Amino acid sequence: MTAVSFSSVVIPAATVADQLDTLRFRLTGELITSDSIDYDTARTTIFGALARPLAFARVANAEDVVAVVTFAQEHGIPLSVRSGGHSLAWLSVVDGALVVDFTRMKLVMVDPETRTARVQPGATSGDLAGPANAHGLALTTGDTHSVGMGGLVTGGGIGFIVRKYGLAIDNLLSAQVVTAAGEIVTASETEHPDLFWAIRGGGGNAGIVTEFTFQLAPVGQVLGGDLMLPATPEVIRGYLDYVVAAPEDLTTIANLEHAPPAPHVPPDRVGELVLSILLVWTGDLEAGERALAPLRALADPVADAIAPMPYPGIYDFTAFAAEPHNASIRSMFADAISDDAIAAILTAMDTASSPFSLVQLRGLGGAFARVDPDATAFAHRDRNYFVAIIGIWADPEEDRALHEAWTAALWEAIRHEGQGVYVNFLEEEGEARIREAYPEATYTRLARVKAAYDPENLFRHNQNVPPKR
Ligand SMILES: Cc1cc2nc3c(=O)[nH]c(=O)nc-3n(C[C@H](O)[C@H](O)[C@H](O)COP(=O)(O)OP(=O)(O)OC[C@H]3O[C@@H](n4cnc5c(N)ncnc54)[C@H](O)[C@@H]3O)c2cc1C
Known part of the structure; x- marks a missing residue:
């Protein structure tokens, strides 16, 4: 047998x-x-x-x-x-x-009176965005509609309104959690506060969340879309300088990529190396036009598809990322990105192993940075930038090693400028990298909470922090 x-x-x-x-x-x-x-x-x-x-x-x-x-x-x-x-x-x-x-547990229940939402973990970012928008409300979630709430939120959740309203976890009021002892508990600031701390950034180490309750933000109609600029060193520098100094109503996610054949891209510019600045402005629309002027002044745009839209409309611009694909990723937070790093990124993009690969740059700050680093298990609050090297290829039969080598080479060239990493953008990269996600004090506290709620490390298929008293 x-x-x-x-x-x-x-x-x-x-x-x-x-x-x-x-x-x-x-x-x-x-x-x-x-x-x-x-x-x-x-x-x-x-x-x-x-x-x-x-x-x-x-x-x-x-x-x-x-x-x-x-x-x-x-x-x-x-x-x-x-x-x-x-x-x-x-x-x-x-x-x-x-x-x-959790693929069957994807209920989203929005209460417009209290501006809250109860969300089951199998719901996706898009599953929440639509019903919330029906009441002029939103939560910062994934940049792609298909990203699941269970993993996104337990890791942190950096989305399109993070500079104005913080991470997804900064808007979490409470959660229903199943512990390793098989108990169903509520975690909040007042009930199981240590567990509540740990599930906000601890990435599933402390328990299994079966329902989230969020405070939603009054975000209905936004100014949003894609401002696609030529990818020159000057444009990238101008982008990086502006997006951390801009009013907090502006959050951007910029992809250095080869322009895709999207409806808003002129056919003769498809394939050109561009900085595709996906953005959401949550304030007054006219003030938004003024706030975008410094970005528009950086260069003649390849495409300017910025318009008033319901908040979920921004997901139309990232729909490609929800398609099945293969990826090789290295990422980091950074306080600054040098001219040498910009040059290395541009050179790498010129020789990318796949036409779909990209380097993502996000400006942080604002409400994200005002949360105390000790308040949640997500500690990297004072970092200016999030940088991700994302090798992407469509056909699983392609040579993975070739694409991984591209990601690794660029990573080696710029990683010394990194200051920590976001747990949700780690591949299996070993313990040292998990420790980069959790600075010493956070790591020690997470290990202690883990010892209290999961002493046998039942929940270990994650970026694991073993229990330690
Ligand atoms: C295309 C794409 C776009 C992305 N964009 C963003 C973005 O804009 N912002 C951002 O912050 N992240 C983003 N991410 C990263 C994303 O946050 C992580 O991949 C996250 O883990 C996905 O959650 P999931 O539920 O879909 O994943 P799953 O694969 O289902 O889960 C991942 C891990 O999360 C933990 N987990 C899942 N559900 C629960 C639960 N109910 N309770 C406790 N732990 C749980 C487990 O450890 C699990 O191994 C993106 C990822 C992709 C692939």
């Missing part, structure tokens, strides 16, 4: 199947095993079907999550957690794991 090995425990295969059946009957949701018709769909994330988990528990409520956690504890089975399936490190759908799968 074949056997399946789970770390220290070896369970005969027939026993595993029998045991899974007992779990199946305990769930309101469904259990998908390798012989289920849905298995291949379940294991497919935005980066493809990369792993073969033991089974997916498509949970329907918090009680289902308790059943899965208890089952995994009892049988020593590794557990992973999948909300939107966008983990850059492929940590949500893992070989041999029992996956807590």
Whole structure:
């Protein structure tokens, strides 16, 4: 008889199947095993079907999550957690794991009176943006509609209104969490405050969130879109200088990329190296036009597709990123970006291994920076920039090593200018990089909270901070 090995425990295969059946009957949701018709769909994330988990528990409520956690504890089975399936490190759908799968739990309930929203973790950034906009409200979430709330929020959540309203976690009022002990608790400033601290940036180390309650911002109609400029050193420098000094109503995400064949790009400019500045202005529209003048003055635009729009309209400009793709990523925060780094980035883009690869630059500051670094497990509050080198290719048959080499070469050229990293933009890069995400004091506190809520490190398929008292 074949056997399946789970770390220290070896369970005969027939026993595993029998045991899974007992779990199946305990769930309101469904259990998908390798012989289920849905298995291949379940294991497919935005980066493809990369792993073969033991089974997916498509949970329907918090009680289902308790059943899965208890089952995994009892049988020593590794557990992973999948909300939107966008983990850059492929940590949500893992070989041999029992996956807590939130794809069925994607309810969004907006209360216009209190300007709050209750959101289940399987909802995506786009699932929230639409219903919130119906009431003239918004939350800063992912830059792409498909990014899942479960992973995004537990890591921090840097979105299109971060300079005005902070991170997604800065707008989190409370969360329902299932702990490793199989308890359903509410975490907030007043209930389980340590757990509440840890789930805001701790990346799923402390517990499994089954529902978030957010304060929404009064953001309905915005000035937004894509200001696409030629990618010269002067334009990039001008962009970097302005976007951290601009009024807080302006948040930008700029991609240094080869202009795609999008409707707003003149056909004769497609393929040109450009700085595509995706932006959202949340204030008075006329004041927004004035605030954009310094960016527009940097160069004759390749395309100027800035217009008043409902907030979710900005997702039209990033719809390409929600398509299945392959990626190789290195990222960092930075206080400053030197002329040498800009030159290295431009040279790398000229020799990119894929026409889809890009370097992303985001200006931070504003409300993001006003939160005390100790207030949440996301500590990098005083950094000016977020920089990500993103090698992207469409065909999984392409040579991954070639694209990874491109990312790595540029990373080696600029990483010395980095000051920490965002946990949600880490691949599996080792412990030293996890420590870059969590400065010493944050790391130590996270390890202590982990020891209190997950002493056996059940929740370890994440950017793991092992428990330590
Ligand atoms: C195309 C793309 C665009 C992105 N844009 C942005 C952006 O603009 N801003 C930004 O901040 N990030 C962005 N990200 C990064 C994103 O925040 C992370 O990839 C995040 O983990 C995705 O969450 P998910 O639920 O989709 O992922 P999943 O793969 O489902 O989960 C990732 C990890 O999060 C943890 N997790 C998931 N759900 C829960 C839960 N319910 N409770 C506890 N822990 C949980 C687990 O450790 C899991 O391994 C982007 C990623 C992609 C691929």
